[in-house]
Amino acid sequence: MKHSVGNLNRAGGAVGFAPDWMSSSLLGLTLLSFVLLCLFAARNFASLPASVRLHPQICLHALFWLLLAFVWMRRPGHGVLGVVSIGCIMAMPFLLWRVGYMMFTAQRGRMADMGLRDHFFYIFPVWGGSDTPYGKGFDYLTAYEARDETALAKSQLAGVKCFLLAGMAALTKAFLAGCVFGEGNVLLRSFGALSPPVPRLGAMFSNPGAYPVWLCWIALYAELLWAVLALAASGHVIIGWVRLFGFHVFRNTYKPLLAESVVEFWNRYYYYFKELLVNFFFYPTFARHFKGSPRLRIFAAVFAAAFFGNMYYHWLRLDVPLVTADFAAMWAALQSRLFYCLLLTLGIYISMQREQRRAKTRRRFPHRVLATGGVWTFFSIIHIWAEKDSASFFARVHFFLGLLGFR
Secondary structure (H helix, E strand, O other), X not given: OHHHHHHHHHHHHHHOOOOOHHHHHHHXXXXXXXXXXXXXXXXXXXXXXXXXXXXXXXXXXXXXXHHHHHHHHHOOOOHHHHHHHHHHHHHHHHHHHHHHHHHHHHHOXXXXXXXXXXXXXXXXXXXXXXXXXXXXXXXXXXXOEOOOHHHHHHHHHHHHHHHHHHHHHHHHHHHHXXXXXXXXXXXXXXXXXXXXXXXXXXXXXXXXXXXOHHHHHHHHHHHHHHHHHHHHHHHHHHHHHHHHOOEOOOOOOOOHHXXXXXXXXXXXXXXXXXXXXXXXXXXXXXXXXXXXXXXXXXXXXXXXXXHHHHHHHHXXXXXXXXXXXXXXXXXXXXXXXXXXXXXXXXXXXXXXXXXXXXXXXXXXHHHHHHHHHHHHHHHHHHHHHOOOOOOOHHHHHHHHHHHOOOO
């Protein structure tokens, strides 16, 4: 929720107010009331209207968009109403997916005898997290809950291991920053940096012709490594805490750089984000559409998850442009990701089709190295359009063409 608080302060500055303690407290009560209302609806799921029971996720997100429409039309601005309404929009991306997992539990008929304490711990997780629910929801967490002292000890030891892995990832990331990228830190002062240091992608977007092609390729692979290390460093800490609490769940990042296919990398890189897209977008599409055409059915489901769901998730995170209805800023922020999601969708679909046709025998070592290198190259290239930078879509295209020698 810290991310949401920061978003509220930025949004407040954009529309001309500063949240005080009273309005912030009322915002907290409003969000808690929203969760309690959703819990009440989930516990009485069988009594809800048929349209809500059939499409609980759509109804849940419709509430968010109704609130957003109210803010766009009324422009509440100063006062308690402005803080509460805008604050709810800032916090909703954090809550919607978690409450959505609770609705999945309700659809399975498991909510009747549950109270707030059964769901509060993952809706407002004490272990922290982002808008992506690490550990998903009640069903997933209870499936991996330690049932005896031996299982608890194993889970907690695995949690300690996650903390150690997080430290190793953070240390490697610091080495990459100081000794490869040449950014000022203690490792740079102790060991020095490569000569010349590898530039960051943001610097290369603005003037790609200033760097030799070979250095651009090194920077591209280094940025992929940086992204993996950054996600591993933060994700292992969160999963470490989840495991210490007795839930022996999967890691968020598990050896993606050893993946031999695009779909395997995607499954290993950001597991709980992938699960969010699969549960909320892939499975519903796969279950309902194009049952007579297996290939089209798979493609539609992959498109719904990797393209539509991915874009929608990041659209909800635009905070200030979303609150202020700044569609030009929204387009500027999302145009590169639009292309990234399209490439990702095609890559995952083609990879799935190839994996289905490939013989199940284990590849020889040289073939595994080539396959892994191909995966690295694919994700390094599409990362050009996922890199968090103000560079335009066409600046990124220009950089990509420069990698191929078109300058």
